Amino acid sequence: MKLQREWLKDDFLSENAVNAAKNLGEKIAPENKDDKRAMKTSQLRRFYGALKKIEAKYAWDNGQFNALEVLFLRPRIAYAVGRAGEGNRIRAFSDAIKDCLAPNLTWKEFQNLCLWLEAVVAYHKLNNGE
Numbered sequence: 001m002k003l004q005r006e007w008l009k010d011d012f013l014s015e016n017a018v019n020a021a022k023n024l025g026e027k028i029a030p031e032n033k034d035d036k037r038a039m040k041t042s043q044l045r046r047f048y049g050a051l052k053k054i055e056a057k058y059a060w061d062n063g064q065f066n067a068l069e070v071l072f073l074r075p076r077i078a079y080a081v082g083r084a085g086e087g088n089r090i091r092a093f094s095d096a097i098k099d100c101l102a103p104n105l106t107w108k109e110f111q112n113l114c115l116w117l118e119a120v121v122a123y124h125k126l127n128n129g130e
Contacts, residue, residue, distance in 0.1 A: 008109035025123025028089040039090045067105040
């Protein structure tokens with residue numbers, strides 16, 4: 001399930017958003033311990049860490065947020081998709097999130113994106129993400 005940009009607005013944490021995070025976390029997690037197509041925890045955390053780094057940079061700037069930094073996370077995901085090869089589930093992650101990495105993202109939407117991705121990380125781990 002794709003993350004919808006509308007879900008990032010205002011009071012974001014709707015049941016649809018939580019279900020989308022759960023579905024994506026399950027989809028990108030390994031089906032068994034030998035599953036080479038799954039998204040690795042390190043890949044997911046690297047992207048999450050990049051978002052949190054941006055969040056920390058602007059947390060004390062009273063809304064002086066540069067959303068272009070978020071837009072430039074798209075090439076980072078594209079590189080990971082290309083490197084992973086055909087059939088890897090990192091593409092599902094890319095497809096689910098790339099539309100929300102927009103240059104006109106507001107600070108509130110960005111914070112909600114961070115919360116949503118935190119939920120994806122949790123559900124990935126719950127489903128034996130390694």
